[in-house]
Amino acid sequence: MAAVPAPQNQDFSVMSVQLRNFTAYASVTLFTGLLLMLFLMPFLYMSLTSVKNREQIIDSARGSILPMDNASITLDGAKLDIYNVPLPDGTTEQLALLRAGRRESVFVNPETPESGEIVWEGNWRQLAPVQIFSPQWDNFGEAWRGIRFPRLLGNTLTIAVVGVIGTLLSSICVAYGFARFPIPGKNIIFLVLIGTIILPPQITLVPTYAAFAAIGWTGTWLPLIVPHFFANAYNVFLLRQYFRQLPKELDEAAMIDGASPLRVLVSVIIPQSWPVITAVALFHFVYAWNDYFAPLIYTLGKPELQPISVGIQAFNWVYDMQPHLIQATSLMGLALPVIIFFMSQRVFMRGVVVTGVEK
Amino acid sequence: MSVTNLAKAESPPQATGAVATRRISLQRQQQIWGWVFIAPWIIGFMVFTFLPIVASLIFSFTNFRLTRPDEIAFVGFANWARLLTDPILHTSIEVTMKFAVIALPLSIILPVALAALLNSPWLIGKPFFRTLFYMPYMVPIVSATYIWGGMLNTETGWINRILISMGVPGPNWLYDATWIYPALNIIGLWGVGNAMLITLASMQGVPTELYEAARIDGANALAQFRKITLPLISPVIFYNLVLSIIGIFRYFEVPYILKEGTGDPGNATMFINIHFYKTAFSFQDMGYGATLAWVIFLMAFVATLIVFLTSRYWVYYATGDNF
Numbered sequence: 001m002a003a004v005p006a007p008q009n010q011d012f013s014v015m016s017v018q019l020r021n022f023t024a025y026a027s028v029t030l031f032t033g034l035l036l037m038l039f040l041m042p043f044l045y046m047s048l049t050s051v052k053n054r055e056q057i058i059d060s061a062r063g064s065i066l067p068m069d070n071a072s073i074t075l076d077g078a079k080l081d082i083y084n085v086p087l088p089d090g091t092t093e094q095l096a097l098l099r100a101g102r103r104e105s106v107f108v109n110p111e112t113p114e115s116g117e118i119v120w121e122g123n124w125r126q127l128a129p130v131q132i133f134s135p136q137w138d139n140f141g142e143a144w145r146g147i148r149f150p151r152l153l154g155n156t157l158t159i160a161v162v163g164v165i166g167t168l169l170s171s172i173c174v175a176y177g178f179a180r181f182p183i184p185g186k187n188i189i190f191l192v193l194i195g196t197i198i199l200p201p202q203i204t205l206v207p208t209y210a211a212f213a214a215i216g217w218t219g220t221w222l223p224l225i226v227p228h229f230f231a232n233a234y235n236v237f238l239l240r241q242y243f244r245q246l247p248k249e250l251d252e253a254a255m256i257d258g259a260s261p262l263r264v265l266v267s268v269i270i271p272q273s274w275p276v277i278t279a280v281a282l283f284h285f286v287y288a289w290n291d292y293f294a295p296l297i298y299t300l301g302k303p304e305l306q307p308i309s310v311g312i313q314a315f316n317w318v319y320d321m322q323p324h325l326i327q328a329t330s331l332m333g334l335a336l337p338v339i340i341f342f343m344s345q346r347v348f349m350r351g352v353v354v355t356g357v358e359k
Numbered sequence: 360m361s362v363t364n365l366a367k368a369e370s371p372p373q374a375t376g377a378v379a380t381r382r383i384s385l386q387r388q389q390q391i392w393g394w395v396f397i398a399p400w401i402i403g404f405m406v407f408t409f410l411p412i413v414a415s416l417i418f419s420f421t422n423f424r425l426t427r428p429d430e431i432a433f434v435g436f437a438n439w440a441r442l443l444t445d446p447i448l449h450t451s452i453e454v455t456m457k458f459a460v461i462a463l464p465l466s467i468i469l470p471v472a473l474a475a476l477l478n479s480p481w482l483i484g485k486p487f488f489r490t491l492f493y494m495p496y497m498v499p500i501v502s503a504t505y506i507w508g509g510m511l512n513t514e515t516g517w518i519n520r521i522l523i524s525m526g527v528p529g530p531n532w533l534y535d536a537t538w539i540y541p542a543l544n545i546i547g548l549w550g551v552g553n554a555m556l557i558t559l560a561s562m563q564g565v566p567t568e569l570y571e572a573a574r575i576d577g578a579n580a581l582a583q584f585r586k587i588t589l590p591l592i593s594p595v596i597f598y599n600l601v602l603s604i605i606g607i608f609r610y611f612e613v614p615y616i617l618k619e620g621t622g623d624p625g626n627a628t629m630f631i632n633i634h635f636y637k638t639a640f641s642f643q644d645m646g647y648g649a650t651l652a653w654v655i656f657l658m659a660f661v662a663t664l665i666v667f668l669t670s671r672y673w674v675y676y677a678t679g680d681n682f
Contacts, residue, residue: 338494352553
């Protein structure tokens with residue numbers, strides 16, 4: 001860089017380039033930041049609505065977006081609202097309305113009500129009430145009990161964790177088979193496997209449901225768990241891509257030492273593959289947490305078996321007119337997946353990229 | 360080199376034969392192991408995919424009802440003929456198309472636009488933005504539906520509050536047979552993160568030499584994007600498009616949860632998958648349900664096939680694929 005002969009107006013051009021760079025950085029970053037705020041706004045809406053009561057929600061059509069209440073004091077068993085009262089000397093004071101009148105009203109000082117009545121001339125209806133921030137934390141208790149959160153959590157975790165075990169056991173084996181063994185027609189079989197990704201799920205649903213009903217599995221968790229013990233295309237693809245790029249020398253060395261292929265898988269392949277195995281486990285966990293359609297049809301009429309997705313929906317269909325409880329349950333439904341995502345975003349996003357780009 | 364040649368030449372012929380047979384048997388052994396390892400998927404594919412597809416076809420020629428399984432009888436093409444006179448099917452296809460007309464272009468344009476923004480050399484804090492734009496994709500569909508149901512509320516929703524503050528009267532998003540489609544697409548837009556991330560990764564894989572060469576040739580940023588970036592990320596656009604098409608035929612959760620499965624307003628949310636669900640599971644008419652499933656399958660197949668066939672005109676593959 002130093003070897004380049006300096007142009008004449010060097011200081012000026014460097015400055016203008018720097019200024020232009022700064023403007024470009026600032027405008028692109030600012031624009032993206034604003035876009036992100038817009039994009040994440042629903043989280044704020046949910047959080048604020050979940051701590052409002054019915055009146056605060058009605059108020060939020062016009063007034064503050066925060067859960068605000070009119071400030072008040074209790075004097076001799078009566079609730080007195082506090083208003084911003086402009087006084088004749090030009091100052092504004094927060095006073096509690098004792099007796100309302102059209103021409104003049106009587107106020108007291110909310111901190112020292114015993115100090116005497118203050119008569120104010122003017123229409124009290126034109127005064128602005130003093131508002132204080134009053135979030136309704138009890139909503140979460142009500143939502144927690146309403147959806148029976150502990151039961152939903154237990155159901156969801158059971159279905160998800162057993163499913164994770166199933167899909168890991170089967171998908172690891174299948175991916176290992178595709179990655180390392182000479183199976184005749186392997187490419188075609190693998191194409192069929194990938195093809196199942198674009199198969200509309202309805203096409204298999206009716207007979208599968210009928211078969212599960214015939215063996216008495218509807219109304220149990222088995223249809224939500226057992227199919228995952230037979231591998232699936234996304235997971236196999238992800239694992240196979242990873243296994244293929246592991247060096248073959250280690251497997252071969254182990255084989256020469258007399259290790260069986262199963263032994264190689266357990267002692268050589270799996271210990272090298274924890275990142276991708278973690279990714280698959282996370283994907284399945286989130287999938288099971290999110291899954292709605294299958295639990296809807298298979299746990300129909302059995303609320304005690306429902307996972308969180310169906311449980312939240314069933315609760316909110318019953319309590320349709322309670323936006324604060326709807327938002328509180330939504331928050332409870334998304335908390336865990338979002339936390340898991342933030343804790344493991346690197347592994348997670350890497351997995352998404354592999355399935356998306358390399359296909 | 361010469362030593363090994365010598366050793367080979369001197370080794371007795373029967374020994375080579377023994378090695379060869381051992382190789383073959385090892386090869387066979389490896390094959391058997393391979394089959395054993397992929398067996399779970401083969402069995403699963405047969406039991407949960409292949410046989411059900413065939414069974415669906417057979418069911419579509421019967422009057423099978425789960426409530427009266429013993430009365431099953433073949434009814435010939437009655438279910439298939441019913442397709443022609445089923446008014447809700449025609450409505451549901453129309454509804455699905457109305458949604459797709461907005462959703463498919465969005466599914467192509469938005470991930471690319473957002474990825475291009477996040478790939479901009481002028482953006483500070485890329486990992487931060489990437490993570491947070493991805494994050495809403497992690498919100499379970501039930502929660503996302505309810506959050507947006509509130510956001511789009513005519514009176515208290517924030518979207519209309521923003522519109523009113525800009526002097527625009529907000530529409531009745533969720534209760535208007537026209538506005539419901541933009542509303543559903545806004546909800547769907549929240550999940551753009553996944554497609555965005557894949558597109559972004561693909562953009563980052565474009566060799567920088569290409570851009571340098573183009574700059575030397577005097578191509579501006581827009582020309583570089585059109586002539587270099589877009590062709591090189593077209594396989595990912597293709598992938599996103601195929602997944603979106605499949606997604607439209609299985610679109611269910613958002614309209615079903617939002618409208619409690621009624622299809623309101625005025626059947627405007629009676630998507631084809633909701634019609635299928637109600638037929639097969641609410642009304643337990645599994646014969647006709649299986650027929651509808653086949654209709655969905657065929658439509659999805661044709662749509663995907665069209666995209667595949669046109670792909671050679673617009674999808675750029677640098678190298679032969681290596682499965």
